[in-house]
Amino acid sequence: MDKLLHVSGSPHVHSDESVKKIMWSVVLALVPAFLVSVYYFGLPVIILTLVSIGCCVGFEYLIQRFMLHQKPTVDDGSAVVTGLLLAFNVPSNLPIWIMVIGALVAIGIAKMPFGGLGHNPFNPAIVARVTLLIAFPVQMTSWPVPTPLWSFHFADAVTGPTTLGLIKEGGDLTQLPTYANMLIGQMGGSFGEVSAIALLIGAGFLLWKRIITWHIPVSFIATVLIIAGIFHLVNPEVYVNPMIHLLAGGLILGACFMATDMVTSPTSPWGMIVFGCGCGLLTIIIRLFGAYPEGVSFSILLMNAVVPLINKGFKPKQFAH
Amino acid sequence: MSNSKLNILTKGFFKENPTLILVLGCCPTLAVTTSVTNALGMGMATTFVLLMSNMLISALKNVIPDKVRIPSYIVIIATFVSMIDLLIQGFLPSLSASLGVFIPLIVVNCIVLGRAEAFANKNSVFDSLLDGLGMGIGFTIALTLIGAIREILGSGSIMGFQFIPAEYHILIFVLAPGAFLVFGFVMAAVRYIVNKSEEKKKQKEA
Structure with missing residues (x-):
């Protein structure tokens, strides 16, 4: 008998849902849109998305580990979702250092100071997007024209x-x-x-x-x-x-x-x-x-x-x- | 100078910093800290008013009837504010232009009235002088700190000397939301440092 019997008060019906499962499902749901944007905007999309996710996860880990001195909980995937959504909200020719600042704003200002996942009153990805829009109005509003992958535009995108x-x-x-x-x-x-x-x-x-x-x-x-x-x-x-x-x-x-x-x-x-x-x-x-x-x-x-x-x-x- | 007198002077710097710990005078803190020059100008003007009004109110504390003390304080404060306003207009017209209405608004700055009510009307003239000076310096430190961060990040310069090219400026720090962000983070950092040093002091005593 490897299943433990729980003796507890109500509720007795449990769901196998967890934060982790929900977050990874959201990531999965965003994959089709990601593939379409890779097709239209090319390599920069992949780089920006990876930078955004990497920085969000990294900043959350560093803040939890070294500033709050608690056990890092980045494996719940919430930082990955934030990073992915933030990346989805920027033009594909955004300089990478601006993307890093965006991730810092999302995690360091909108999420962790309020107490981390579950306590933030504002959606971190949107806070970061709006901050970037106000902070870098030029870079955030130059939109590359989509060029399908096989048309091989290696020059600067129009x-x-x-x-x-x-x-x-x-x-x-x-x-x-x-x-x-x-x-x-x-x-x-x-x-x-x-x-x-x-x-x-x-x-x-x-x-x-x-x-x-x-x-x-x-x-x-x-x-x-x-x-x-x-x-x-x-x-x-x-x-x-x-x-x-x-x-x-x-x-x-x-x-x-x-x-x-x-x-x-x-x-x-x-x-x-x-x-x-x-x-x-x-x-x-x-x-x-x-x-x-x-x-x-x-x-x-x-x-x-x-x-x-x-x-x-x-x-x-x-x-x- | 004895230890307690020194304490009256220095407590305004960090431990009871009017902006960062007592959270008074938020309006000028948020409004004029777009550059170090503005912040310094505002801080020094307020220090002058604090110093003079604290001294005069302390000297007159036995003459002013209790029922009309607030209007009397305001009249005294307004006198000094008008003086500094006219002085800045006369000698530093560019600073006067960039600070604008915030110099006359020192009249209703809650740090000045707060120190009059909380300190000057109970203490001697010399103590009030030290208190006003300390609080003024603390206010100037806070403003200059916030102003420096906002100027470096927002316009890539310090005291008007530009050293970061324009495409790396983060515009939000010049605007109002940036003021709130920097204010919050500086407040958190100073509180953290003050709390740490208090803890150390307690450990030493124990």
Whole structure:
């Protein structure tokens, strides 16, 4: 008899879920999007991703080992997810030293000072992305034009505006990528956000594994689509089709992978819906009227800040009350 | 100078640093520390006001009625602030331009009023002088430290002398979020050092 019998109070039903399992499933779910970006942006994607993950894990290990004097817990994979998501949120021609600073911000400012995994009020990857965007506005907004792997562009990649950037600057709207291209990922942008289809495959996997629930992604994306749709119906010449708002920019990446972070999102279903709608509302306000072309990361950060309030407002009913 | 007098002077430097330990005067700390020059200017102006107002309030502590002491303090402080404001405008017009409204705002700086209320109205003129000087120096140290970090990282220069090329500047440190970040980390570091030295002192006594 090698199985120990537990004698304990309730709950008696255990799941074999663990932090480790969840984190590695998220990593697995992000692999399709990673492969698509390697195909379109080439070697820099691999280097930046490895640097980002390596630095996040390394900084977490060093901080836990030498500053907090506790047993390092980097094998839970949370730092790997942070590193991967952070790398997905930068343009592929970003200098490597900026990537290192980003990893330091994510782990050293957004995560460990608050007490590590489970205690950080803000999503570390988004904090780092927003910090980099404000700190290095030039390097963070020069987007290489995707060139498929077999076209062998060894010269410096050509840079061009993102779809949303083009709309914001009132550029020539006939230059917008086609829906098909936006769906598979042939457009300028942060390298993990370009391929809608690969991200949706990953999100479907997480939904199937029940690591995320539908509430946040659906309410987030639906809010953006509905408000963008209303504006498009009122004045189609100024406000573009809501499909562009769905496929361009980081909406799918943000809604499925970053807003759903278990630590920084509400716990109850209704709370999640309020959270998702708030994210969507802020995103579309920033996209249509703000100074920045993209607002997904800002909106998630702002809504992260009110999560404790949402949790207070939508307490799950106690059993047998 | 006896040990206790020296203690009154030096406690403001680190152990009871007005910005980093007592967390007073956050507004100028966050606003004017974009460069070392600004930070030093602000620190010295505040030190002057602290020194003079502490002395005068201490000298007048038996004359000022208790019920109207706060307005009286404000009048005294405002007098010295107007003096230093006009002096800076006259002799250092560029500093006056970059510090702007924050010099007149020393009137409502809680360090100055805090020292008047907590120290000067209970202690002798000489002790108040030492306290004002110590607190002022502590404030200047804190501001200069934060200003130096923000200037080096944000604009790659120190006292206006640039030594890091422009593409390596981290813009966020010149902006408000950078001020909060640096303030927090400097506060944490100084508290860590102060706590460590206190512990050592206790161990020695024990």
